[in-house]
Amino acid sequence: MPPDTTGHPEDELSELLNIGFPADPDAIGKVADAIAETLIELQVPEQKRLEIGLAVQEALVNAVVHGCNNDRSKEVRCRLQSDPLGRIVITVTDPGPGFSPDTLSDPKHRANLYADHGRGVYLIRQLMDEVSFESRGNKIRMWKY
Amino acid sequence: MDINVRKRSQVHVVQLRGNLRMGSAVDGLRQILEENMGLGDTRFVLNLAEVSMIDSTGIGLLVRFLASTKQRGGNIKLVQPSKFAVQTLRLVGVLNLFEIFDNDDAAVESFA
Numbered sequence: 001m002p003p004d005t006t007g008h009p010e011d012e013l014s015e016l017l018n019i020g021f022p023a024d025p026d027a028i029g030k031v032a033d034a035i036a037e038t039l040i041e042l043q044v045p046e047q048k049r050l051e052i053g054l055a056v057q058e059a060l061v062n063a064v065v066h067g068c069n070n071d072r073s074k075e076v077r078c079r080l081q082s083d084p085l086g087r088i089v090i091t092v093t094d095p096g097p098g099f100s101p102d103t104l105s106d107p108k109h110r111a112n113l114y115a116d117h118g119r120g121v122y123l124i125r126q127l128m129d130e131v132s133f134e135s136r137g138n139k140i141r142m143w144k145y
Numbered sequence: 146m147d148i149n150v151r152k153r154s155q156v157h158v159v160q161l162r163g164n165l166r167m168g169s170a171v172d173g174l175r176q177i178l179e180e181n182m183g184l185g186d187t188r189f190v191l192n193l194a195e196v197s198m199i200d201s202t203g204i205g206l207l208v209r210f211l212a213s214t215k216q217r218g219g220n221i222k223l224v225q226p227s228k229f230a231v232q233t234l235r236l237v238g239v240l241n242l243f244e245i246f247d248n249d250d251a252a253v254e255s256f257a
Contacts, residue, residue: 026168050198050229057200061167108238114212116205119237123201126236 013089016042017080023068023094028060031078035090038080044088051127052088052144058120059092059140067094067138088144098137146170146196150177156188156253157181162195165203174203178210178221187219190252194225199233208239220244222252 130143146163234240246252
């Protein structure tokens, strides 16, 4: 088992959803909706649910568009887990080459405000309590406390 | 996402219902904006009262068309964005780029 780099023991996590889907932009919404429905069943408060939902949406879009180039022959995997304290963790993995999140530009910079892309990772970091990029950058793990 | 468009006083009022996110929702709104701008129309009111989430793809669409309509003397104005939509737009620093209204009438009249 690879070392846990986030201080969250893997064997304490409960599996709630584990979905693999083809890297098709039209499939993203269905996966995001399945996550949302599970969070409703868990009685996660609305504000938290919305924040998680949007972060998941952004991670899925990145995986499909950037990780897989919208190639439906490739698979994206989305995993929803919780820990004994009720904290939620979502992991999104794609088979792509990965990237370095440190190379992303600041979407709030004046020069970028009218850009039509480049806000996804920034939003994830704002909405979730802990975010880590693992492997070669093609796996994102997001925690909400 | 459901999209309903009606024209009032040279302004297209676009009512959206659902999530403005990557996929058919953003594609549908993009098509409406492109088609009408192709006809020379540059004034749009987007009623977001029933839009619970706008993702970064949706935000990108909004700001791109805001810029292009303004370049041609028009604008895209927002009506009743949800609390979470406002939070999202503020988080990425674009909330203040838009004029926001409580209802369609006020937004349409503001173009006069």
